Amino acid sequence: MSDLSQLQQTPLTDWHAEHGAKMVEYAGFAMPVQYEGVLAEHEAVRKRVGLFDITHMGEILVTGPGAEAWLESLVTNRVAGIATGKIVYNAMCRPEGGVLDDMLVYRLDQEEWFVVCNAANHDKIEAWLQERRPTEGVEIQDVSSGTALVAIQGPASGKLIRRLGRLADQIENIDVLDFYNAFCHDGPGGRWIISRTGYTGEHGYELYLPNSDALAVWQELLEQGKDLGVAPIGLAARDTLRFEVCYCLYGHELGEEITPLEAGIGWAVKLKKDDFVGQAALREQKAAGVPRRIICLEMDGRGIARQDARVLCDGVEIGLVTSGTFSPTLKKALALALVERNVPEGQLAVDIRGKQIDCHRVDFPFLAARTKGDPDEPRKIQE
Amino acid sequence: MVPDDRKYTQEHEWVQIDGDTGTVGLTDYAAGELGDIVFVELPEVGDEFSKGDTVGTVESVKAVADMFLPVSGEIVAINDAVVESPELVNNEPMDDGWLLKVKLDDMSEMDNLMDANGYQELLGG
Numbered sequence: 071m072s073d074l075s076q077l078q079q080t081p082l083t084d085w086h087a088e089h090g091a092k093m094v095e096y097a098g099f100a101m102p103v104q105y106e107g108v109l110a111e112h113e114a115v116r117k118r119v120g121l122f123d124i125t126h127m128g129e130i131l132v133t134g135p136g137a138e139a140w141l142e143s144l145v146t147n148r149v150a151g152i153a154t155g156k157i158v159y160n161a162m163c164r165p166e167g168g169v170l171d172d173m174l175v176y177r178l179d180q181e182e183w184f185v186v187c188n189a190a191n192h193d194k195i196e197a198w199l200q201e202r203r204p205t206e207g208v209e210i211q212d213v214s215s216g217t218a219l220v221a222i223q224g225p226a227s228g229k230l231i232r233r234l235g236r237l238a239d240q241i242e243n244i245d246v247l248d249f250y251n252a253f254c255h256d257g258p259g260g261r262w263i264i265s266r267t268g269y270t271g272e273h274g275y276e277l278y279l280p281n282s283d284a285l286a287v288w289q290e291l292l293e294q295g296k297d298l299g300v301a302p303i304g305l306a307a308r309d310t311l312r313f314e315v316c317y318c319l320y321g322h323e324l325g326e327e328i329t330p331l332e333a334g335i336g337w338a339v340k341l342k343k344d345d346f347v348g349q350a351a352l353r354e355q356k357a358a359g360v361p362r363r364i365i366c367l368e369m370d371g372r373g374i375a376r377q378d379a380r381v382l383c384d385g386v387e388i389g390l391v392t393s394g395t396f397s398p399t400l401k402k403a404l405a406l407a408l409v410e411r412n413v414p415e416g417q418l419a420v421d422i423r424g425k426q427i428d429c430h431r432v433d434f435p436f437l438a439a440r441t442k443g444d445p446d447e448p449r450k451i452q453e
Numbered sequence: 454m455v456p457d458d459r460k461y462t463q464e465h466e467w468v469q470i471d472g473d474t475g476t477v478g479l480t481d482y483a484a485g486e487l488g489d490i491v492f493v494e495l496p497e498v499g500d501e502f503s504k505g506d507t508v509g510t511v512e513s514v515k516a517v518a519d520m521f522l523p524v525s526g527e528i529v530a531i532n533d534a535v536v537e538s539p540e541l542v543n544n545e546p547m548d549d550g551w552l553l554k555v556k557l558d559d560m561s562e563m564d565n566l567m568d569a570n571g572y573q574e575l576l577g578g
């Protein structure tokens with residue numbers, strides 16, 4: 071095994087290693103990829119509640135009287151004018167329209183914004199922002215190294231977060247916290263941000279914490295959640311969970327050579343708002359016809375279509391697989407693929423290590439997210 | 454501990470001899486490294502292969518591993534149970550999770566495989 075001790079640690083790294091996690095390098099961090107096993111962890115989140123250490127994510131504070139208009143000019147979705155406490159999903163694009171990263175933008179106060187980007191793109195986004203920062207009216211502070219991020223995800227997440235002692239006086243705020251909203255709270259080590267967000271398609275929360283508060287919160291959640299069946303969840307299950315509900319993953323469905331319109335997140339691209347970086351190129355692409363799109367595939371034969379496997383229609387290549395795995399919930403081999411916009415009629419197949427394995431298109435998404443409704447409502451799965 | 458009733462390969466497979474036939478499977482270590490196994494693809498009974506040929510694949514949620522035949526010979530049985538229930542390879546890799554049986558062409562090929570001590574060393578003691 072490679073030496074993980076040289077990598078960046080989170081406040082929970084030692085805990086993971088001591089509790090049987092298989093640790094891997096991810097974006098320069100030593101992170102838990104699995105504990106009990108990806109299938110069991112996946113099920114824990116779909117049916118009960120799971121805890122994720124996702125401290126590797128990048129967090130950047132953008133403040134000042136000019137922050138609102140400036141951020142609006144850099145991201146694809148509309149953030150100007152949103153209410154304090156609101157969160158908006160965005161892409162940040164190159165002038166040519168390719169995606170630098172996808173990110174959450176929080177309005178924490180009138181002149182205080184919180185940008186959460188992917189760990190793998192953190193340095194790039196930090197540099198992109200610094201290069202474009204106006205000389206006045208906008209301050210940028212990267213707070214990633216001092217911020218831990220713990221996600222609580224699953225139908226029992228609402229019950230669990232309400233048992234956290236440090237939030238005992240915040241129950242009313244939690245009660246009214248709608249999906250894609252957040253509130254701040256003073257914790258022992260500094261400010262906490264409690265966010266009704268996640269990357270699993272389940273009811274869930276993400277807690278941004280000062281590093282010094284993270285271990286105590288993690289341990290308390292595990293202790294308080296025993297009867298709810300709480301489990302720590304590694305990055306492998308985080309991937310299968312997001313995959314089933316078809317959330318994009320940077321480096322797979324998103325990248326600098328893929329536009330957000332192609333990736334299927336056009337709903338987060340406001341072509342009619344004031345100018346943003348990449349808007350002209352995206353308008354042009356939309357007018358000319360978006361050349362590629364993400365489709366959902368179910369394999370008919372045995373084998374898992376992995377990233378970069380060729381997708382064929384009657385033997386002719388029409389695109390590439392962006393993500394593929396065995397769906398633990400649906401118990402099928404499924405794949406997302408970036409293909410020509412007009413998929414021709416004919417037999418679809420994926421080239422899996424030299425063998426053409428038949429597949430067919432299925433509806434998007436594979437599994438419906440249930441981030442908003444009653445978390446205790448059983449999931450309906452179409453067979 | 455690594456059982457000493459069979460021999461092992463660099464690819465983390467085991468072979469247990471009974472008469473002229475060897476039963477082949479993945480080691481505990483290999484099954485653990487792959488993680489939750491969801492597909493097992495095996496050759497047909499009657500197929501003949503040389504030592505080192507790829508004869509199947511074992512696929513987990515995160516990874517896929519080729520299965521190499523450790524000795525030359527004819528496939529005389531495959532474990533249908535692991536094709537039906539691939540998790541058997543995770544749960545019982547050294548017993549009920551065996552993959553196939555091969556009738557050896559040349560029993561001396563077994564001499565090139567590691568014994569339990571050698572395999573234990575490969576795993577780092």
